[in-house]
Amino acid sequence: MGLFIRLAWRNLLRNRKRSTVTALGITLGIGFCITTLAIMDGLSHDLITGTTAGQVGHMQIHQKxxxxxxxxxxxxxxxxxxxxxxxxxxxxxxxxxxxxxxxxxxxxxxxxxxxxxxxxxxxxxxxxxxxxxxxxxxxxxxxxxxxxxQALNDEQKRLDEQLTAQAVAEAFAELDGLFLDNTSTQQQTNQLIDTLxxxxxxxxxxxxxxxxxxxxxxxxxxxxxxxxxxxxxxxxxxxxxxxxxxxxxxxxxxxxxxxxxxxxxxxxxxxxxxxxxxxxxxxxxxxxxxxxxxxxxxxxxxxxELSVQTWSQLRPDILALIQSNQALMGTLVFIIFLIAGVGVMNAMLVSVMERRKELCLLKALGLKGNNVVWLVTVETLMLTFVASIAGLIMGIALGSYLQQYGWDISQFGEFSLAGVGMTSALKAKLTLDNLLTPVVVMFIIALLAALYPALSAARLIPAQGMRSA
Amino acid sequence: MIKLTKINKIFADKHQSFHCLKDIDLSIGQGEFTVIAGPSGSGKSTLLNIMGMLDKPTSGNFLFDEKDVAQFSSNKLADIRRDKIGFVFQAYNLMPVLTALENTEMIMEFSGVSKKERKQRAIETLEAVGLGEFKNRFPAQLSGGQQQRVAVARAIAAKPLLVIADEPTANLDSQSTESLLDLMVSLNEKLGITFIFSSHDPRVIERAHRVIHLQDGKVMRDEQLADMSAGHPQAAMSS
Incomplete structure (x- = not known):
């Protein structure tokens, strides 16, 4: 085990430029994924907060x-x-x-x-x-x-009935085209309303x-x-x-x-x-x-007959907006990972091809096929590990900056999404999930990317490539 | 310890085939110091690859240490190579990222020898081949002769039954060749390790107990130059 780690590490150092470029790809991939996820969460958080704190609250009661x-x-x-x-x-x-x-x-x-x-x-x-x-x-x-x-007294109640009848008569008269001065009726009605x-x-x-x-x-x-x-x-x-x-x-x-x-x-x-x-x-x-x-x-x-509804039931448009935003960012993250994964696969393939002779030698000296798979995998994992740490640092730095100061969108003028007024700086939100998900996914992708080069290395026949210098 | 019967090896692809070894019958006993000689393309390396289980014959029987290894899986063959055979190659083939000491330790690490023991044995072996003071150097920091000595140290540190050396002196000057041969002869004498070389270098052939001449994939001549058992170098030299 110690030998594999030593071999893997020194092989990575042996071609520093290539290892650095591959690691940079992973680092940028993880860093940007963390930032993207943090912006996504920040936007979702702003939308939810804007909706709930701006007007809707967490839930509402209404008549049915x-x-x-x-x-x-x-x-x-x-x-x-x-x-x-x-x-x-x-x-x-x-x-x-x-x-x-x-x-x-x-x-x-x-x-x-x-x-x-x-x-x-x-x-x-x-x-x-x-x-x-x-x-x-x-x-x-x-x-x-x-x-x-105050409730109307008997005299006022009689006046109310009288005024009602009078108003009806006046209305009919008006329909007949007669003009009557109803100012006094209106004044008396207003007095009654003022009492009530x-x-x-x-x-x-x-x-x-x-x-x-x-x-x-x-x-x-x-x-x-x-x-x-x-x-x-x-x-x-x-x-x-x-x-x-x-x-x-x-x-x-x-x-x-x-x-x-x-x-x-x-x-x-x-x-x-x-x-x-x-x-x-x-x-x-x-x-x-x-x-x-x-x-x-x-x-x-x-x-x-009352009903209670949560904010997402009251504003399904906001929920849909958040979900479509998450789907969009998810696609972006997936593409970033795919590109980084292809980069890792390419680097490992080249590395395996270059070291065909050495890998043949290791097999000749008694290393088994699965050990060769492990050797190539350890190398990939190490590269990913180092690059992940750098990617985490980058993601935390960028994410924290955006969490602290936000991304100024005031240049686009007053900004509202689906009727929710947004703050002028779009703030990211770093969570443990945002940090760990890209790293875990990158490890899985790196492992998958290493699989093909590793398996092709394991299939090498020891007698091949042994003679030439 | 090795018994080959009617060994054939044919390299073939879609367009052509090449019959490299033709009905080879050969036995090599414990403690021999044997050279397989012959011009380029005569099948020396192929024969060595088969004897070292790096390649499988197309047909024929192969007994190694009285076991029929023709039917063994590649993992089982890897175990035999690791535990019983040491290899020395023409191009040294050291791991460039490991030091002389680490290269020497490597096979013992594969087979799970404890760290303390393998380190001690590797240092002793490197001292025995005269490279004690260079143990922490990387191959690129050593001369060709020194690298080949490390390769020998790696081959013998795990105490194999057999060392297979494919033109080990081809890239060495005469002084390095002589000292390497002295080293191998003394290992053969002291430890009883069986050595099989391929070479067309007269300086190597001169030191052998037995020379098998190969041509066009066939054994042309099998010369016994000395007592086949180890420990009688004088007899070998004088005959």
Whole structure:
């Protein structure tokens, strides 16, 4: 055994140039594979983090058909109680309820269609990075003090019935082409609405998407007017104060989003103790599927038709993107290995052919065929071993650099993949798997590549090549 | 110790064939110092290759040490070569990446002799061939004669029954030739090792106990020049 190692090592040193070039091929192969895998993992990690921390969370609860229809009325009722029971699970680190709707936002003579997004600021902070996306102003904190609505008294109820009848009559009259002044009917109706669901005395604070704010030329502290429809179908308008602007990184969202405190939007839309969505962050993303089943069990006690979905079920496009990215990088890695493998095979074939005489001599002196196979294999393994160490060092150096500083992609402008805003530097992620996989695969490929030269060496007949000098 | 009966060797490919050895009958006893002589192409090396089990005859019987080795597998033949036969080649054929000492130790390492023992035997053998002080040199750092002495040391260190030497002096000057022959003769006398040479060098033939003349693949003449057993060099010289 010692002799084989000595022979193999000295044979490698004997043709330093060729050994160095072959080793360089292996080193570069391993180094680049590690880097490629680390970039791939970094990108996957960025995509998953961008998806989960940016908006989606690790999983979400909705009313069963909400995602398909997204109707204002498809809410999770008794929101607070459900949230409490979800938050009791120790595997869940945070849960935040959300409400969605649409409206028109205007300032002076500009108006834009907007999506309304109600969040619980203190919980949302723990689920997503929404609070960290601020570009100006401050994030939301407390809900706006909102006067309580009062039930209608008998006199008001009679007035309501009378106004309804009057409105019906006016509607028919209008159909007949008569013009009636209905201003007083409208005023009386608004008084009744104010009694039932009064509007706040101070404008509620909201966060605008950075591009929305720019389009409306709205700055922090400005007052904007929202036109919206309540869940009961009434159209109302309300003044809002811009508390800040945020950049989520996705063009559509930055152009249309307006963020409310959950309670403000509940009041506005008249959806007390209701939400459309509960976003959940778990302690360990890897176990999200298991936890999904646990949460499903918890909420099944709620007597509501609710469904729980993980981030990958909610964003299958992201999962598909990650998988296609992995397939692409995998192919690249395979090609790199193939080229390195052919290089090793070539080097070993040449080396065996050059040493035909020596190998014949070893066989003549009593070395058996399988020992010759072993001798050539040991040589290949040694070369691969030394080159692997260099490749590991190269991969760790390159990978660590990219992990620390990233690969600057800001030159390509604002960058989002499948609606996930990416950070401007693409960061690699080095894992033990990324380091070991290329080395192990390279050893297997080197062994396979050595097999043909080794077997052809073993078949040499000792009498051949013995005579010439 | 070697008995060849009706040995034929034909080298053939698709286009032609060459009948190299023709019905060779030959016996070589323990302790002989035999030269196979003949011009180039007479079949000397082929005959040596067959006797050394480096090649197989096309037909005929071959008894080595009273065993019929014609039917042995290549691994079994490798074992016999390793344990019982030493080889010395015309082109020295040392491993260029191993030192003189390592080359000498090599065969013993193949057969699993302990490190301490094989090292001691290799050093003793190198000293016996007069290369004790060169033991750590690589072949490229030795002269042709010195390299051939290492080859002899390698051949005999494992204490074989038989040493086969294919034109060992062909590449040596006369001084090296003489000292190499002195060495082999003394090994033959002291250790009783059987030597079979191929050579057409008169200086070698002069020292042999027996000369087998080969021509066109046939034994033309088998001359007994001395007592066939080892230990009687004077008889050999005087006859």
């Amino acid at each position: 058909d909400y995602l398909a229809k997204r109707q204002l009325q498809q809410t999770i009722t008794n929101n607070a109680e459900l949230l409490q029971s979800v938050r009791q699970n120790t595997q869940i680190s945070a849960a935040a309820a959300r409400i969605y709707s649409f409206g028109y936002l205007s300032k002076e003579n500009k108006s834009v269609g907007v999506s309304l997004f109600g969040v619980e600021p203190e919980h949302e902070k723990n689920v997503t990075t929404l609070a960290e996306q601020m570009t100006s102003g401050t994030f939301l904190s407390n809900p706006t003090p909102w006067p309580l609505g 669901a009064p509007l706040p005395d101070v404008p509620p604070k909201v966060i605008l998407g950075v591009k929305l704010a720019k389009n409306l030329q709205a700055d922090v502290g400005d007052i904007v007017t929202l036109l919206y429809e309540t869940s009961l179908g009434a159209q109302q308008s309300l003044q809002l104060e811009v508390a800040g602007t945020s950049r989520q990184g996705t063009d559509l969202i930055d152009r249309t989003r307006i963020v409310f405190h959950l309670q403000d939007l509940q009041k506005l839309l008249q959806l007390p103790d209701q939400s459309h969505e509960i976003a959940i962050k778990t302690q360990d993303l890897a176990n999200v599927s298991l936890l999904r089943d646990a949460v499903s069990d918890t909420i099944s006690a709620q007597k509501q």
